[in-house]
Amino acid sequence: MERCTRPWGWYETLxxxxxxxxxxxxxxxxxxxxxxxxxxxxxxxxxxxxxxVVNLDGTQHSAQAGSSFDVPCSCVHRATAGDQGLLIVEVQRGSILREDDIERFADDYGRVAAPVG
Structure with missing residues (x-):
């Protein structure tokens, strides 16, 4: 299983x-x-x-072990870890399951594309 390092932590495809x-x-x-x-x-x-904390379309939800959240298509979302970190198991369903199906609006690590024009 390959671990992919990101600025916020890491992910593994199970x-x-x-x-x-x-x-x-x-x-x-x-x-x-x-x-x-x-x-x-x-x-x-x-x-x-x-x-x-999990943000779903502007609504903040407390997240702790045992919590679960549905993130529908087109839902603007973000997860933020507290003092203990945050381990999430993510199940994706859909026609395109690649990293290039991420549209970023804000990012602490400079990964938002600049507007064209």
């Missing part, structure tokens, strides 16, 4: 098949994902360990 992909994501304490959405997939997040 399994994948026709129309689905399962990942494990670790957010380091105090770190957060970019504010993003996907056009071609929905996600289900299960918090396996740690605590933090």
């Amino acid at each position: 399994t994948e098949g026709e129309g689905y992909l399962v990942k494990r994501l670790w957010l380091e304490p105090g770190q957060r994902l970019s504010l993003q959405r996907h056009q071609h997939r929905l996600e289900h997040w299960y918090v396996a360990a740690g605590e933090g």
